[in-house]
Structure formats: structure tokens, C-alpha cells
Amino acid sequence: MQKSLFDEPDSTYSSLDELIDVMMKMDDDPLANAGTNVVICRGNPQAKLMIVGEAPGPQENIQGKPFVGRSGQLLDQILQSVNFDSEQDVFISNSVFRMPPGEGGKNFRKPTNDEIAYYKPYLFEIIRLIDPEIVLLTGNVATQSLLGLTGITKLRGQWHEWNGRKVMPIFHPAYLLRNPSRKPGSPKSLMWQDIQEVRRVYDSLVSERS
Numbered sequence: 001m002q003k004s005l006f007d008e009p010d011s012t013y014s015s016l017d018e019l020i021d022v023m024m025k026m027d028d029d030p031l032a033n034a035g036t037n038v039v040i041c042r043g044n045p046q047a048k049l050m051i052v053g054e055a056p057g058p059q060e061n062i063q064g065k066p067f068v069g070r071s072g073q074l075l076d077q078i079l080q081s082v083n084f085d086s087e088q089d090v091f092i093s094n095s096v097f098r099m100p101p102g103e104g105g106k107n108f109r110k111p112t113n114d115e116i117a118y119y120k121p122y123l124f125e126i127i128r129l130i131d132p133e134i135v136l137l138t139g140n141v142a143t144q145s146l147l148g149l150t151g152i153t154k155l156r157g158q159w160h161e162w163n164g165r166k167v168m169p170i171f172h173p174a175y176l177l178r179n180p181s182r183k184p185g186s187p188k189s190l191m192w193q194d195i196q197e198v199r200r201v202y203d204s205l206v207s208e209r210s
């Protein structure tokens with residue numbers, strides 16, 4: 001049977017460590033000449049909840065871990081608000097594995113479609129090896145990479161089935177930092193609804209298993 005564009009690739013690596021070794025040595029990826037570091041993941045590889053971001057930012061580029069800057073701090077607070085520990089209960093990665101360098105005074109930019117497409121098989125392979133039951137896609141880039149869809153405002157909060165996993169697009173924490181209102185209907189209030197729904201589904205999966 002022909003695999004669809006958005007299927008996970010045939011298994012290539014037998015462990016996450018093996019994949020990380022190969023990725024750390026990447027030298028022909030589209031951002032290899034950007035002079036930025038390869039940043040892959042943090043958290044618990046046994047976690048049943050995985051979060052996919054966009055691309056490393058300046059702090060992540062320095063520290064070599066995703067979501068360790070301001071967006072990451074907010075992400076950790078969002079997770080903690082429903083008692084998820086970001087090191088124990090969650091595995092965190094990105095759609096693009098190097099910071100795209102900025103132009104015109106900015107130190108980074110959004111990844112291009114070609115960059116997203118290039119790194120996609122690596123993301124798929126990470127998901128296959130981690131084998132999470134729930135995957136949260138933060139923002140448009142992660143939603144495009146995994147589901148081939150864009151339009152986060154409409155897509156957020158909706159469950160999708162993807163290779164036997166439950167997948168939900170949610171707002172990117174950086175978007176919430178730019179929109180701090182907590183009024184009903186604001187991005188922050190919608191995120192609060194979404195993370196509670198994620199907690200509810202996570203708990204029901206855990207109780208099904210026990």
C-alpha cells in the first residue's frame with residue numbers, strides 16, 4: 001500500500017540515542033550553514049505526552065534544549081497548571097532542529113516551508129521512537145509539519161487522529177506572550193480550556209490502561 005505523505009516513515013533507527021547521534025552530526029541540512037546548533041529534545045522519553053514546537057530560539061540555541069527561554073517558561077507554567085511536570089510527564093521537541101538566523105536586526109526568523117519539509121522525517125522518527133499517546137502541536141509550524149494543515153486559530157483545541165495517536169494543535173506560547181489578556185475568548189483563556197481538555201483525555205487514557 002502506498003504510504004501517504006503524512007504517514008510516519010518506515011522505521012530507520014532502533015533507539016532515540018542512535019537518532020540523536022546522527023542528528024547531532026547533520027551537516028547537509030538547509031540550516032547547516034547558518035552557524036546555529038542542533039537542538040533536539042528535553043523531558044522524559046517514556047512520557048505519554050509529547051509537545052512539538054516550531055524551532056529553537058536564541059536561548060535554546062545556547063543551551064541546546066528546546067523551550068528553555070521565555071516561551072518555555074510559559075509552557076512549563078501551562079503544564080504545571082494542570083499538574084504535568086515538564087521533565088517527568090512530558091517529552092518536548094521541535095519541527096525544525098536549528099534556529100533559523102534572522103535578518104534586518106532580528107536574531108531569528110520563522111522556518112521556511114522547505115526547512116519544515118526537510119526536518120519532518122526526523123520529527124516523525126522521534127515520535128515513532130517515543131511512542132506518545134498524545135501529541136500537542138504548538139502553533140502553525142508544528143501543525144503544518146505533522147498534519148499538513150494551517151490556521152491555528154480554527155484548529156486549536158480540536159483532536160485529530162494521527163497514526164493511532166491523539167493529536168491536538170494548541171496556540172504557541174510565544175503567541176500568548178504577545179497577547180497577555182485573560183478575558184473570556186482571549187488566546188490565554190482558550191489555552192486554559194485546551195490544557196484542561198488534554199489533562200482530561202490523558203487521565204482517561206491512564207485509567208483505561210490500569
Ligand code: URA
Nearest residue numbers: 053054055056066067
Ligand atoms: N519556540 C519553539 O517553538 N521551540 C523552542 O524550542 C523555543 C521556542
